[in-house]
Amino acid sequence: MTFYAHSARDTAGRPAPALFQLLAEHLRSVAAAARARAVATRMPGLAAHAAAAGLLHDLGKYRPGFQRYIHPDYPDPPLPDRLHKEAGAARAAAAKCGAVAFAIFGHHGGLPDLADLQSGFKSPAADWQAVWAAAVADLPDLATALDGLPPVPREFAADLFARVLFACLVDADWADTTRHEQQTKGYSADPAPPPLAPEKRWKHVEAHLAGLAARPLEPHVKAARATVLAACLAAAEKPPGLFSLTVPTGGGKTLAALAFALKHAERNHLRRVIYVAPYTTILEQNADVIREALGVSRHDAAVLEHHSLAEPPGDADTAETRREAAARRAENWDAPVVVTTNVQFFESLFSNKPGRCRKLHNVAGSVVVLDECQSLPPGLVAPTCGMLKQLTAPVGEGGLGCTVVLCTATQPAFDHDLLKADERLTAEEIIPGDANLFTSLKRVDVVWPKRDDPKLSWAEVAERMRDAGSALCVVNTKKAARAVFAELAAKRTPGAFHLSTGMCPQHRREKLAQVRGLLDAKAPCFVVSTQLIEAGVDVDFPFLMREMGPLESVIQAAGRCNREGKRPWAESKVVVFRSAEGTIPGGWYTAGRDKLEQIIAANGDGPRVDDPDTITDYFRRLYFTGGPGALDAPGVLELRRAWKFRAAAEAYKLIDDAGQPVVVRAWKSHEAEIAALLVELESAPRKSTYRALARFQVNLLPSKMAKLGHLYHEGPGKVLVWDGEYDEDAGIVEEMADVFVL
Structure with a gap:
C-alpha cells in the first residue's frame, strides 16, 4: 500500500492523486527541518527530540482509515479516520519521552494540559501498535526515532524546552505543508529571509547616527544623546544577559538601543534583534526609525513589522485546507529584525497554540529590546519576570541565551521583594550613575491638581487646549477622547485631530505625519488621544493636558511636551487634571491612579517626574497594593509547574479581549x-x-x-x-x- 501525507488538486481544482505527497517523504522532511531549527537554538538535546517529533508526528496517518479519508472518492469520513496526532504522541509516551509526546499531540489544536494528554491516549486513534508494522516497513527510521534521547531539563526549564520543541515541530510541519501546496498549485514561494549581518548593518546605522549628530540641536540634548550612545556601545561588548537602559524622553534611546543590539549581536554571535513595544503606534514609529537607520525600504524583508493581530484560523482541529491557510499566514519571525507588540511577544511565550508558538524557536539567541517595559500589568509581573529570566539564562542552563534590554524612562520594580528568586530580575544598568540625564534633560513643569481643585468638564478641557494655541490632551478612555474631540470639532477648531484605534496603522502614521508638519510650522495643532500616544510617539507639543491616571502614564505623556528641549522647561506646562465626566479602565490602572492620589494628598503636591528614585518608590508601593500573590494574580507559575499548557495560556492575557x-x-x-x-x-x-x-x-x-x-x-x-x-x-x-x- 502507498501511504500519503497530503492530497492535492490541479490548477483547475480537480483531485490530482499523482501530486499527492508521500507520507514517508513528509515525515523525513519535517524531521530534518525541525532538527535544523532546533540546532539553531543551541539548546542541548533539543535537536534529537525535534527530529524524533518530526518523524512521529503524523504516525496516525498510516491507518487505512486515514488513507481512505485522503482519497478524493471517500465521502464524509467519520472523525476517527481523520485523527492522527494521537498515535505518535502515544508512541512517545510509551517510550517515556514526555516532551515529544506533548509536541506531537499539540501540533493540531495546541499544547494540552497533562490531564488532556492522558485522556487523549484513551482514544482508539492512539493505538500506535496497530499501525507500527506498516509504518516501520514504509519508513525504517521510525524504529529508532526515540532511541537514546537526551534527558529533558526540570521545572520551568522543562516547560520552556517543551514549548521550543513544539515550535520547531509546528514551524517545520507547516513550512513543508506550504511548500507542497505551492508546488502543486504553482504558487511562488516567499524568498528566504536575509541574515542579520550585524557588522554590515551597523555601518549603515553608524553613518545615520553621524548625520543626526551633525544637525542643529540644543547643546544639552546633543551631549545627553552622545552620552547614551557611548554607554550603549561600551555595554555591547559585554556577554549576553539582562540590561536596563534608563533614559528620559529625548535621550535618543531607540537608536542607541539599536546600536547596542547590532554591536552586541556581532560580539556574541546572536541571530536577530526583536523590538517590543506596548502599542501599535510606538511599533509603527520604531519600525520607521529602524528602517531609516538601516537604510532599507518598507518592503525590505530585513525588518518585519508584526502587529498584534488575532491568530489565523487553523489552531483548532479543523479541515486540512484550513490549516494550510493558517500555515501561510502565521508568523515565524524569520526576519533579522522584528518589531512587534507586548501582546504578540509575551502571549506567544506563554501560548499553547501552534500559530502563536510557531515563532518561539526564532526567539532563541536574540537581542530583545523591551521598549516602555513599565506598561506590563502588575498582576502578571511575576510570570513575566520568570520567563524573562529564562530567556536570558544560557542555553546550557535551560534558557534561550538571549540578551534582554529593559528600556524606559520609568523603570518598574522587577526586583521587588514580593518576587521569588526564580522571578526576581537583576539588570545591569547601561547608563553610568554619574550621567545625570534626568537633570540635563528636564523638559517640562508638571502642574499637579490641588486637593480641592474643581474637576474639569470636557468643554473646559477643549477650551484650555484652544487657549494654548497648540496642545495635546491624553485621556483615559476612548469615550473621553471622542467627547473632547467633539468639543473641538463643534467650535470648528483648525488643526484638530483624534487619534483612534479605529484607524488602521497606515492611517495613524499619515495623521501623525500631518501633526508633525503643523508643529514644525508652528501652526495651530490640537490632538486628543487615549494613552496609545503617550509612550514613545515622537511628537513635540508646547502644552499638554493629562487626565489623572497612574504616575508612569503621566510621565510618559509628559514626554510628548517640549520633546526636543527647544523651550525652557518652566514654560512647557503639563497640566494634570481631574475630569468631571471621565471614567477609568479599572484594575491595576485604577490602583496606579489611586496610589498617585495618595502621594498628592500626603505631600500637598505631586511627585517629581525627573527623579528616578521617586519613580522606583512609586512602583514598589504599587506592587505591594494587592499583597502576596498579587504579582501573579491568575497563578500562571503554578500552571507551568504542573504541565498545564492550555490553562497557562488562558491565564496569561495582557488584554482580556484580544483583537x-x-x-x-x-x-x-x-x-x-x-x-x-x-x-x-x-x-x-x-x-x-x-x-x-x-x-x-x-x-x-x-x-x-x-x-x-x-x-x-x-x-x-x-x-x-x-x-x-x-x-x-x-x-x-x-x-x-x-x-x-x-
Whole structure:
C-alpha cells in the first residue's frame, strides 16, 4: 500500500492523486527541518527530540482509515479516520519521552494540559501498535526515532524546552505543508529571509547616527544623546544577559538601543534583534526609525513589522485546507529584525497554540529590546519576570541565551521583594550613575491638581487646549477622547485631530505625519488621544493636558511636551487634571491612579517626574497594593509547574479581549492598493501579502463581532474584510467606536 501525507488538486481544482505527497517523504522532511531549527537554538538535546517529533508526528496517518479519508472518492469520513496526532504522541509516551509526546499531540489544536494528554491516549486513534508494522516497513527510521534521547531539563526549564520543541515541530510541519501546496498549485514561494549581518548593518546605522549628530540641536540634548550612545556601545561588548537602559524622553534611546543590539549581536554571535513595544503606534514609529537607520525600504524583508493581530484560523482541529491557510499566514519571525507588540511577544511565550508558538524557536539567541517595559500589568509581573529570566539564562542552563534590554524612562520594580528568586530580575544598568540625564534633560513643569481643585468638564478641557494655541490632551478612555474631540470639532477648531484605534496603522502614521508638519510650522495643532500616544510617539507639543491616571502614564505623556528641549522647561506646562465626566479602565490602572492620589494628598503636591528614585518608590508601593500573590494574580507559575499548557495560556492575557482584525477596503485614500493586495492574496497567497495587508487592518473586539456580522465578510485567504464605512478622520465610523481594541 502507498501511504500519503497530503492530497492535492490541479490548477483547475480537480483531485490530482499523482501530486499527492508521500507520507514517508513528509515525515523525513519535517524531521530534518525541525532538527535544523532546533540546532539553531543551541539548546542541548533539543535537536534529537525535534527530529524524533518530526518523524512521529503524523504516525496516525498510516491507518487505512486515514488513507481512505485522503482519497478524493471517500465521502464524509467519520472523525476517527481523520485523527492522527494521537498515535505518535502515544508512541512517545510509551517510550517515556514526555516532551515529544506533548509536541506531537499539540501540533493540531495546541499544547494540552497533562490531564488532556492522558485522556487523549484513551482514544482508539492512539493505538500506535496497530499501525507500527506498516509504518516501520514504509519508513525504517521510525524504529529508532526515540532511541537514546537526551534527558529533558526540570521545572520551568522543562516547560520552556517543551514549548521550543513544539515550535520547531509546528514551524517545520507547516513550512513543508506550504511548500507542497505551492508546488502543486504553482504558487511562488516567499524568498528566504536575509541574515542579520550585524557588522554590515551597523555601518549603515553608524553613518545615520553621524548625520543626526551633525544637525542643529540644543547643546544639552546633543551631549545627553552622545552620552547614551557611548554607554550603549561600551555595554555591547559585554556577554549576553539582562540590561536596563534608563533614559528620559529625548535621550535618543531607540537608536542607541539599536546600536547596542547590532554591536552586541556581532560580539556574541546572536541571530536577530526583536523590538517590543506596548502599542501599535510606538511599533509603527520604531519600525520607521529602524528602517531609516538601516537604510532599507518598507518592503525590505530585513525588518518585519508584526502587529498584534488575532491568530489565523487553523489552531483548532479543523479541515486540512484550513490549516494550510493558517500555515501561510502565521508568523515565524524569520526576519533579522522584528518589531512587534507586548501582546504578540509575551502571549506567544506563554501560548499553547501552534500559530502563536510557531515563532518561539526564532526567539532563541536574540537581542530583545523591551521598549516602555513599565506598561506590563502588575498582576502578571511575576510570570513575566520568570520567563524573562529564562530567556536570558544560557542555553546550557535551560534558557534561550538571549540578551534582554529593559528600556524606559520609568523603570518598574522587577526586583521587588514580593518576587521569588526564580522571578526576581537583576539588570545591569547601561547608563553610568554619574550621567545625570534626568537633570540635563528636564523638559517640562508638571502642574499637579490641588486637593480641592474643581474637576474639569470636557468643554473646559477643549477650551484650555484652544487657549494654548497648540496642545495635546491624553485621556483615559476612548469615550473621553471622542467627547473632547467633539468639543473641538463643534467650535470648528483648525488643526484638530483624534487619534483612534479605529484607524488602521497606515492611517495613524499619515495623521501623525500631518501633526508633525503643523508643529514644525508652528501652526495651530490640537490632538486628543487615549494613552496609545503617550509612550514613545515622537511628537513635540508646547502644552499638554493629562487626565489623572497612574504616575508612569503621566510621565510618559509628559514626554510628548517640549520633546526636543527647544523651550525652557518652566514654560512647557503639563497640566494634570481631574475630569468631571471621565471614567477609568479599572484594575491595576485604577490602583496606579489611586496610589498617585495618595502621594498628592500626603505631600500637598505631586511627585517629581525627573527623579528616578521617586519613580522606583512609586512602583514598589504599587506592587505591594494587592499583597502576596498579587504579582501573579491568575497563578500562571503554578500552571507551568504542573504541565498545564492550555490553562497557562488562558491565564496569561495582557488584554482580556484580544483583537480580531478586519481589512478596511473602503478607505478611499488607499482603496486601489488594498484591492490589489486582496486580489493578490486570492490568486497566490503568500506570507508577504498578509504582512502588507497588516497596514490596512483595524482590530475589533471579538466580543462585539456578533452584532457586526452584516458589516464584514470573509475574504480571500480567510481574512475578514470590513464592508462598513471608513471615515477619513476617525477611521471606522463613530457608532462602531466601542468595539475598538486599544
